[in-house]
Amino acid sequence: MLRVADALDGINRGLAMVIRWLALLMVLAQFAIVVGRYVFGVNSIAAQESVLYMHATLFMLAAGYTLLVDKHVRVDVFYAGLSPRAQRRIDIFGHLVLLLPSMAALLYWSWPSVRNSWAILEGPIAVGGLEAVFLLKSLIPAFCVLVMLQSFALLIRLFSERSPQ
Template sequence: MTVSDQGSPQKPRASIDDPDEFLHHHTELPTTRLSQWIDGLMTAIGKGASWAWVIVTGFIIYAVIGRYVFGQGSVLLEEMEWHVAGAGWLMGMAYTLVVDDHVRVDVLHERLSLKAQGWVELFGLLILLLPFLGLAIYEMVPYAVNAYSVGETSQAPAGLSNRWVLKAVLALAFMLIFLAGVSRLFKVTALLFGIPRPIAVQSAPNQEEEAS
């Protein structure tokens, strides 16, 4: 920690010699009531999706034992592995945006002030992320509906039926990321314009006593 001329502590900026700080840097945005609700929902979904990897591991173990111990392979089981893995990965993407733990390859952003970072976030959300997600949702929903209407199944003779389920998960994942992007947009506008009104962070009792 360093101390500014006014005597207030300042968090040191990440140096280029500290790559871990660059990978896990978080822009400290204020939260709002709506963004708090959306973030809670995305967090619950993301943590729930993490159990998909336990299921996938079970499928893999079962398939290996079946193939190499009993000499019985299963196309259905193999397709279940990548279907569940894909669904788990897709449903967890919104969570990474909520916790701001996606990889940022930007050495300039980290050196800007908080408000400057907020302006970068604002233009990035409005010009790049949200329009892209809107287009993806526009394309993915008919993609899933068409797969359901034609009764699309696996091309493998013994593969999975109802392929529309995974395509519906793809559309749903983009919707969740869009919601996470809206939540982040509210935080940015709260920082820059005070709209919506940010939620005040209450200090712990011992911190208030020390301040007094």
């Protein structure tokens, strides 16, 4: 089972190694937009939307990796002072009762919107923008799937650990 967990980890690790470059590309694009607007008086809605798309892609597709490396938001007020066994129980509860059901619900409720967006190849957010809102909306189910896969990998590891005495 640990091989399955490693394979699931590999999906998010590999994706993170690719999409991390979006941060640099996003900064360069934003810099070019600012220079174009304030130095040359040129403005492009599509260029501005490209930064929005990159930002959304970076955060939505990196969420699984963030969970993998344990950098997600956690309320550590009590957790940090607990025994490893109690932390393990809280982690299992969090994955099974909070994270997986919420991701499943988000996936279920967002799917019709994503499907409809693809059916009509939904166009730009603003006039002159990118003709790819359907791609932007596709990040929602991708986010859900990647986080759920990582949650399964973490659960495999949590259940395979021996409970401390």
